[in-house]
Amino acid sequence: MAVTIALFTRDLRVHDNPALTAAVREGAAVVPLYVVDDRLVGSARPAGNKLRFLSAALAELDAELRCAGGQLVVRHGDYVEAVDRVAAQVHADSVHIAEDAAWYGRCRLRALSERLARRSCLLHTHPATLTAVDPADCGPHRPDDEVPDFATYFRRWLSAPKRRPLAEPTELIVPRIDSDPVPRFDELGDAAISPQLAVGGEITGRALWRGCLADRRQPRGRATGELSREGCARLSPYLHFGCLSAAEMVYHTDMATTDGRAFLRQLARRDFHLQFLVARADIARSDDGQGERQAHDPAVVGAWRDGRTGYPIVDAGMRQLAAQGWMPERARVIAASFLTTTLRVDWRVGAEHFRRWLLDDAASDRFTWQQVGRLDPGAVGAAERYDPEGNYVRRWIPELASLPGSEIHHPWRHSVPTSVYPAPIVGRASA
Numbered sequence: 001m002a003v004t005i006a007l008f009t010r011d012l013r014v015h016d017n018p019a020l021t022a023a024v025r026e027g028a029a030v031v032p033l034y035v036v037d038d039r040l041v042g043s044a045r046p047a048g049n050k051l052r053f054l055s056a057a058l059a060e061l062d063a064e065l066r067c068a069g070g071q072l073v074v075r076h077g078d079y080v081e082a083v084d085r086v087a088a089q090v091h092a093d094s095v096h097i098a099e100d101a102a103w104y105g106r107c108r109l110r111a112l113s114e115r116l117a118r119r120s121c122l123l124h125t126h127p128a129t130l131t132a133v134d135p136a137d138c139g140p141h142r143p144d145d146e147v148p149d150f151a152t153y154f155r156r157w158l159s160a161p162k163r164r165p166l167a168e169p170t171e172l173i174v175p176r177i178d179s180d181p182v183p184r185f186d187e188l189g190d191a192a193i194s195p196q197l198a199v200g201g202e203i204t205g206r207a208l209w210r211g212c213l214a215d216r217r218q219p220r221g222r223a224t225g226e227l228s229r230e231g232c233a234r235l236s237p238y239l240h241f242g243c244l245s246a247a248e249m250v251y252h253t254d255m256a257t258t259d260g261r262a263f264l265r266q267l268a269r270r271d272f273h274l275q276f277l278v279a280r281a282d283i284a285r286s287d288d289g290q291g292e293r294q295a296h297d298p299a300v301v302g303a304w305r306d307g308r309t310g311y312p313i314v315d316a317g318m319r320q321l322a323a324q325g326w327m328p329e330r331a332r333v334i335a336a337s338f339l340t341t342t343l344r345v346d347w348r349v350g351a352e353h354f355r356r357w358l359l360d361d362a363a364s365d366r367f368t369w370q371q372v373g374r375l376d377p378g379a380v381g382a383a384e385r386y387d388p389e390g391n392y393v394r395r396w397i398p399e400l401a402s403l404p405g406s407e408i409h410h411p412w413r414h415s416v417p418t419s420v421y422p423a424p425i426v427g428r429a430s431a
Contacts, residue, residue: 001028003090003175007083007097008034008072009105011129011242012057013202014064014168018126021166023096029173031090032065032072034058036180037079040104041188047356048191049325053200055185057241060201062182070172073179080111087121090175094122098129098242101274132246132267133160135275150272157268165248194325194357198237205238213252227316227328227392232263237326237359239270246270270361296345303425304339305353307396310424312409313383314338316396323396325359329368330386336368342426383409397421 004027006020012034014020023030041051062072075082087095095116100106113123127134137160138153185193198204212232238244246267253267254260307315307322317331327335332354339350351369383406387393390408394401399420400408407413411421 001175003027003029003031003092005031005033005083005087005090005092005095007095008032008061009098009100009130009242010240011098012061013205013243013245014061014068015202015206016165016245016248017168017242018129018166019096019098019124020169022124022126023094024169024172026094026096029090029175030070031086031092031174031177032070032172033083033086034061034072034074035079035082036074036076036183036188037108038077039079045352045356046189046191048189048193049197049357049359051188051191052185052193052197053237053241053325053359055183055188055200056204057200057202057243058182060203060243064168064202065172068169068172070169070174071179072182073174073177074182076180076183079108080115083112084115084119086177087116088119090177092121094124096124096126099125099127100130101135128163128247130242130246131271131274132250133157133162133271135271137161138271138275150269153272153275154265154268157271158264162250163247165245165251191356194321194323196324198234198324198326198359200237200241200243202238202243205235205243208238209235209244209249227331227387228389228395230328231259233266233328234326236270236361240360273361296343296349300343300425301339301345301349303422304335304343304345304350308422308425309338309343310412310422311338312393312397312400312411313387316387316393319396321354321357325357327358330382331392332368334382334386 004023006017006023008019011017011019020030020032058072058074065072073086075086083095086092095112097109097112100109109123109125116123127136138156209232212235215231235244235249239246239249250264250267253264255264303309304314305318305322307317307319309315313331314335317327317335320331321327321335336347336350336354339345340347347369354369383393387409388406390403390406393408397408400411400416403411403414403416412424
């Protein structure tokens, strides 16, 4: 009996999963496998929000597989060793896995391919599983690209082949094999988590996506990019963990609408960032070794992290990050620009804080921090543009809620006591 392995990584779903579909089609039996990689989970710098989201996503994936008569097989330990042991145990003919753009993921794939070849087990990688389109269809970034041209990439992305979504398997035959329990958060780590963290998983993610689709069908005016209107951006953690398929989202998005075009652009930009990191692996690994860090005042960084800088638009974003493990892209750019250009703090200090708290794409986050020095230092002045009525700030800084309209962005004009809300951390904010 031919046995295949569907090796889950950041594609924690049964709907539109090319690796799972191919494994089921090829084998008389299939092992749906997830390895809790010690090198990631056992990090000295644990990202508690991601671990909590991951544990819920694995539980929902197991539930979906059981609906088709299967189950998720879980192993812990060294990634390559764990997969190799399972392949030997079930005499697997092949392993199917999503193609990965991340530097560490590609290193794992090379090592795994070499190990499996020793027992004549083939490793098949499937593109357009973590991304919306196959990166090969969009043209490569040059390794010396400092500021890639997204406009050119987007045109290629729009014309690239788009596949139809794949149906979830209706029947799974899993060979007899032992499995570790689906890990709970307390087994994955004890790092701090956000109190309002979203629940991870395909079941939850698809429910949120259905609500997003219904919302996009409602007539509305021109998209404004306001921070208070988060819309489908809240789906980004589910895309990051592969609980939702970017390719499936593209297929069901109507480009004839303003919201539809804006959403497709977001999906294309996510692919863009991931593909850029393939060409610029040095950026993906630039946490610690790229040059001497700038000195900074710990009290200043602490005020930024805690949302106590005295600049409401910055503080609102940082407080949302702490509360939910997520913040709108525009809020990320404003906060990052403020830290690096106004407070003059090394970008890696901010990037590390985002890494520990943000749920979603590391590629997009890394790109933001690499490019933030090129932004207008007056990014804080965009508060009235992106939060014209002050609704975003009012939600996250309730102590200023009594200030009318856009005046919430200028609390210094209203003699707000510093015991209620701090004065601007660097001089007087521009009016």
